Amino acid sequence: MDQFIAALNGRERQSRLAALRALVGQVKGGLIATPLQGIDVNNHIHTSYSFSPYSPSMALWMAYMAGLSTAGIMDHDSICGAEEFIEAGAIVGMGVTIGVECRVDFSKTPLGGKTLNNPDQASIAYVTIHGIPHTQIEAVRDFFAPFIAFRHERNRRMTAKLNDILAPKGIALEYDKDVLPLSMSYDGGSVTERHILFAVSKKIVAQFGRGTKVIAFLEDALGIAVTGKNQDWLADVDNKFYEYDLLGVLKSELVAQFYENATAECPDVREVIALADKIGGIIAYAYLGDVTNSVTGDKKAQKFEDDFLDFLFDVIDELGIKTITYMPSRNTREQLHRIKALCDVHQFFQISGEDINSPRQSFICEAQRSPEFSNLIDATWALIGHEKAATKDLKKAFFYGETVEEHPVLQERIETYKIIGKSDNFA
16 A cells, blocks of 8 residues: 555656556455545645645545545646546546636736735735636646746746855755756646745755754744744654645745745736636635634734725626635634625635645645535535536536526526536536
């Protein structure tokens, strides 16, 4: 079993899928206990095609073993892991959705100049396109290819700026040697700031080992205060997630020192809305909300959209974004009640998504099990139904004009597509 699990993160797609088939065969043969599948869903699982410890095949295995009923791939600027994810879903017998996440430019809208859901840069926000019809994968890949190239150029400049900070401390990075090998760029994957910082984490551990020497380096050489759970994690030399936890500290405290504003790699929000409309995908604004205590330890306490949330909803509604995605585990009850109420006012589709990019994260969102979030489970099955229908005929997409005319009441439309999503013989 261990051999097959290790192979799930190999370099070749077909080898990864073969390992997944072997593992599922062991489950069916009784060699591995069959996981208890519940009603949990997750539409926002990052894979190694952006930043994650999991290939698409490994992500599906983890989701399957965790007991998820459905899973959705969501990589930054890349859809190149989607076909593997679809095939992996068929192997484990799980409903899946495919999507892509990207940063877009709101500067030419009334939201220009505001800090949205991106802690590093005003006017720039994360949006997601969910339920991409399988016939449109190539079109999405072609759209994002130049933005991935622009991102490489900026990554190289940021790596140089980071070296100005780290080289005097005895640490230096080579983008091609240290950063790119941590990514799937050879197969169309994107490279993010997390890849750069993960390379730094590995350099720090290689030089100082683990434990108090690392904490001392962070505090004395880089001026980063290590407190709370981060201190406990980094003091533990047996911590199996050590380099990822170190990455979280660096992302929270170091990014501002080498970050370079994203420009060419961030399309205007209207371009991405037009793309979603053209391919029959569902574009969503990713609500973050003011952060007080970051669940994953990679964000500082900071204010985001909450002070102008009503205005934000008005603007994105006018732009043509009719869906909100949010993470129940990351927000207070007050924030969640407010976001749900605004979605009801605007008749926005609500999608859940607990972004998975660290091995410390659970694939199960306990907060989402509350009855008040049952709508998010229904929405996921409707999303699967949309993806099935739109793959067969783009005119059957959830937000296509004729579909909205036929099912003008949002909840009725959700129920219709949920039935399609749960159907094994949809035609």
